[in-house]
Amino acid sequence: MPADPTAKRTPLHDVHVDLGAHLVDFAGYLMPLRYASETAEHRAVRTGAGLFDLSHMGEIFLTGPGAGDALDHALVGNLSPMQTGKARYTMLCAPDGGVLDDLIVYRLADESWMVVANAANADVVRDELVERTRGFDAAVDDRSSAYALVALQGPDAQGILARFTAAPLDDLKYYAVLADRVAGIDVLLARTGYTGEDGFELFADAGDAVRLWNELAAVDGVVPCGLAARDSLRLEAGMPLYGNELTAETTPFEAGLGRVVKLDKTVDFVGKGALAAQAQTPAGRRLVGLVARGRRAPRKGYAVVTSDGVPCGVVTSGAPSPTLGEPIAMAYLDTGVGESGLAVDVRGRAEPVDVVALPFYKRSSTTRP
Missing domain, CATH: 2.40.30.110 (Aminomethyltransferase beta-barrel domains)
Structure with missing residues (x-):
């Protein structure tokens, strides 16, 4: 089937073409499904290191004195107590408790937060955040088109990344983030991922994406990986995928993720009534x-x-x-x-x-x- 001519291209599109990737339409983007063997790509992440283009994901920033309280109201998690440099998995739910998207929220500074949304839901997340933060001293800024996101995943990821940065990677714990330079490029470096392995996600200016990718990909043993390997890796790790395990007709409790719903936080949040009722009744x-x-x-x-x-x-x-x-x-x-x-x-x-x-x-x- 020919690619949709209206599909968006990530900043790394030409790199994928040069590598001979099999490209498919995914969430409105033309993305690499595989480069050669999806099984070989999967095994590379389990045993060494794989490199992924995740630039289709959404990066939405909230800033201002009330940004933390606004997120507490908009999302099911208790975000405002998070320390700077930390990240948290959470969800945006509808008033009836259905999941509109699952997210990772990073606290970058006292009054600066980044919400990373799934590509297919980025517009929904942005619009809901704009609506739900009305009345709070916070500004919502969708910077998705300005960012590229590259993930280096696998047991060798830290050793490889250490060649390109002086950052104290041993001290960067799981679900933590810092501003850094990797291969001379300014990045937000997060120890997060969607593969079940150790690894890092690097948020960079879209204009720096090709150079960042090429620097990392040039290391012996680093294997470019597509969406097929990413899907089989996350499935083995039992990680939910929006549109499959999570939908607007599914609540966090049904998905076995009721732990992310913080019913005891002081701020009232969208969906609290429905989710509180379900917490007392088996799904x-x-x-x-x-x-x-x-x-x-x-x-x-x-x-x-x-x-x-x-x-x-x-x-x-x-x-x-x-x-x-x-x-x-x-x-x-x-x-x-x-x-x-x-x-x-x-x-x-x-x-x-x-x-x-x-x-x-x-x-x-x-x-x-």
Whole structure:
């Protein structure tokens, strides 16, 4: 299928073309799905280091004396007590508790915050933040087009990055951020990622993207990686994907992420009433991990059925696991459904599955926990 001529290009588009990437339309952007073998790219991140272009993500800044309180009102997390240089995973929810997007919020200074949104939802997040921060002494500034985002992920990521910066990487803990120079380029350097491995995300001026990418990619062992590897990596790590495990019809509690909802914070927030009620009542479904006993992978949208063939859930994400060597999936099961005797309807054939705890993979381990 030809690419959508209206699709946006990231600042690294020409680099991907030169590398022979297979490009696809994703969230309104033309993005690399893979460069050669998605399995090889996946394994490079698990064993060495992979380099990703994530410049389609949204970067929305809130500044001003009331920015922290505004975020507390707009999002489900308790953001204002965060220390400068820290990051937090949180969500933007609708009044009924449905998830409009899952986000990472970085506190860059006393009165400066960066909200990183999924590409498909960046406009929604920006518009909701503008609306929800009315009455607060805070300004919302969407700088997505000004930024490029490059991720270096894998067990070798720190050693590689140390060649290009004098920053104390040993002291930069998980979910922390600092302003730094990498290869002589000004960046916001965050120890965050979406692969289940150690790694870093580097926010740079869009005009510096190609130079930053080329410097990192020139290191022996660094493998360019596309969206396919990113998806299989996050699936093994049990990380939700918006549009799959998270939607406007899904609440954080259904997704097993009720811990991010801070009902005890002093500021009233959008969706609090609905989420407080659900915190007291079991959700109608729950997110679980599935491992297929056969070789056929459950895929998004496939029905989970009981031993009698009665539908009792739906697969949200599924694929063969390069690390575990067997098909895995995440799925929602109806409340009250047991975890034995289940199968997935794979094109009319009931394929037996086992329910397992998430995540399927933990760092420095190649077996399920």
